[in-house]
Amino acid sequence: QVQLVESGGGLVQPGGSLRLSCAASGFTFSRYGMKWYRQAPGEERELVAHITSGGTTNYADSVKGRFTISRDNAKNTVYLQMDSLKPEDTAVYYCNALWITYNYWGQGTQVTVSS
Numbered sequence: 001q002v003q004l005v006e007s008g009g010g011l012v013q014p015g016g017s018l019r020l021s022c023a024a025s026g027f028t029f030s031r032y033g034m035k036w037y038r039q040a041p042g043e044e045r046e047l048v049a050h051i052t053s054g055g056t057t058n059y060a061d062s063v064k065g066r067f068t069i070s071r072d073n074a075k076n077t078v079y080l081q082m083d084s085l086k087p088e089d090t091a092v093y094y095c096n097a098l099w100i101t102y103n104y105w106g107q108g109t110q111v112t113v114s115s
Helices: none
Strands: 003-007 010-012 018-025 033-039 046-051 057-059 067-072 077-082 091-099 102-105 109-113
Touching: 003 091, 018 033, 018 091, 018 109, 033 067, 033 077, 046 067, 046 077, 057 067
Parallel strands: 010 109
Antiparallel strands: 003 018, 018 077, 033 046, 033 091, 046 057, 067 077, 091 102, 091 109
C-alpha cells in the first residue's frame, strides 16, 4: 500500500523556520522524483520545490533562497526546510511522488505564518 505521510507543519511567526518531512512507503522511493506543492485558500495548487531521483533540485521563484528540498533514500523521506517564512507562505503543503505514470500524493500539512 502506497503512503506519503507529511509532518512538521504548524504555526510560526514571520521570519521563523519549519522543517517539513514526507515519509514514503509502498514503492521504490529512490526511483521517484519528489515534489512539494502548496495550496492557499482560494488559490490553485502550486509547485514549490522538486528534487529528482539523482538529487537535482529546482524551486519556485517565490521561495528560492529561503527553502531547501532534500531527500534521504535510506529513510524513504523527503524534506522541505523553510526559512525566513512570510505570511504569504501560509498554505497546506503536499508531498508528491512521480515516476513515469505513477503519481502519488500525501494528505497535506498546514503551515501558518502569522504574528
